[in-house]
Amino acid sequence: MDIYQLNYVLHEPTEDQGWMYQGEVPVLQGCVAWGDSPEETLKSLLTVAQTIIEVCMEDGQELPPELTPLCSPEGTLTATV
Numbered sequence: 211m212d213i214y215q216l217n218y219v220l221h222e223p224t225e226d227q228g229w230m231y232q233g234e235v236p237v238l239q240g241c242v243a244w245g246d247s248p249e250e251t252l253k254s255l256l257t258v259a260q261t262i263i264e265v266c267m268e269d270g271q272e273l274p275p276e277l278t279p280l281c282s283p284e285g286t287l288t289a290t291v
Contacts, residue, residue, distance in 0.1 A: 214277045216259055220248055237276045238262050 221232040231248055233255040235241040243258050245251030266273055 214263065214273075216277070218252070218255060220251065235259050237274045 216235045217237065218233055218235050221227070221234075223229045223231055227244065230244040230246060231251040233243050233245075233251040235255065235258075238259055239262075241255070241259050241262055243251055243254035245254055263273065263277075265271075
């Protein structure tokens, strides 16, 4: 089991996003999630990130070198895969 530190960006709700929060992990292409609250958004974002990492590992793809192991300061998600 590996643990990765994932820096994320949480965007405030806007009308063009349906007044939902949007979160993204820029280092993982396509890692985006939406939610009605910051907590809901981050929970969904973590699930998306874990899935992307698992698929990369299963397909033998290298993970972005920016991913770093174990640490969880503010502004990061910890994905356990």
